[in-house]
């Protein structure tokens with residue numbers, strides 16, 4: 001009897017600023033402190049991810065310096081387009097998804113950059129289209145943050161215009177035929193005359209189609225308009241649920257929205273954000289997280305206060321280094337407004353001290369596994385097989401050793417279990433994602 005092949009998860013890797021999801025890991029002995037400006041290291045990490053058959057690299061971005069970098073690493077790369085270009089020239093298969101704002105860009109410029117890079121990388125580029133609501137960004141562009149409706153109104157038009165520009169060369173317009181002397185068939189290269197409420201652009205672009213036609217769209221942000229945008233355009237969504245139930249509901253909502261737009265549910269892949277610290281034992285992994293927490297005592301105090309509030313306790317009365325006494329545990333309650341709090345309470349109840357509970361990553365912005373490679377693989381398998389997502393957007397605590405641990409230890413377990421591919425399905429990002437070829441609007 002032939003076994004039916006198992007459904008396999010897709011994995012994108014967050015490159016953050018060259019470090020990882022924890023902004024103080026740059027001080028660990030394993031870290032390269034100046035990784036932010038070291039593109040050679042960035043490229044090396046990308047090559048390692050490609051060896052592990054990771055579907056794509058993902059670069060979040062906001063066009064501003066958005067966090068306090070006195071003691072923390074930046075939240076984003078110096079510039080996603082430059083990072084993607086550097087990686088594109090030194091890799092062959094891995095997809096390259098960059099985040100670019102629809103509010104603080106012009107469609108012609110962005111369409112041109114991404115299409116050229118898509119051609120240069122032989123069809124491996126994706127665009128995470130965000131509307132940018134981060135305060136402080138607007139001043140860089142001499143304007144206010146537009147209203148929610150305006151941001152999304154512009155986003156729909158922006159993507160339509162970019163896709164229109166991407167399709168402004170006919171599929172066979174690029175002739176470069178020495179014998180006939182025809183370089184391009186200009187009858188196939190046409191302006192798009194896009195005229196919307198927010199966007200006007202004419203085209204054509206000076207660029208022929210890539211191997212995947214044009215980059216697939218990604219989206220992030222769960223507000224109603226964000227979901228509408230995703231349903232219409234996105235092949236991938238970067239999501240941040242904290243429970244399997246929440247993730248399933250979100251995935252179904254995205255699939256229904258895609259179907260409303262005449263697309264198949266399978267055309268939209270939801271990637272659950274997930275963070276990890278891997279070591280040979282759970283105790284070693286926790287020790288690394290305690291070391292990271294100890295880099296900043298002031299922040300640690302704030303985190304302890306946050307954790308205490310999350311389970312309804314007064315932090316000043318707690319000993320951060322000791323398990324909570326029974327009577328305190330009886331008083332503690334998880335906060336229905338915070339989906340992370342049941343897990344925090346559960347860990348406290350297992351007898352971990354408040355600091356060790358924090359070391360489990362209970363107040364991080366994605367679910368976290370702190371443990372062995374097998375613990376990580378178990379988590380990914382459980383969520384994936386429950387139908388919570390199509391894959392994961394993974395964030396190591398520190399990229400410098402975290403990507404290696406994932407590729408060398410977690411990937412083989414997932415492959416052995418038949419839930420992660422042994423090799424890339426093709427050569428383009430669309431083929432990796434299993435989404436249809438698209439050219440033009």
Ligand SMILES: Cc1cc2nc3c(=O)[nH]c(=O)nc-3n(C[C@H](O)[C@H](O)[C@H](O)COP(=O)(O)O)c2cc1C
Nearest residue numbers: 060061062099130132133220221223226238239240
């Ligand atoms: C998992 C996740 C990742 C996101 N990544 C980015 C990003 O890289 N850049 C950005 O400007 N916004 C990012 N956002 C913000 C969203 O695009 C969105 O602006 C935000 O959720 C606010 O919602 P609204 O814009 O729909 O009001 C992200 C949101 C989520 C949930």
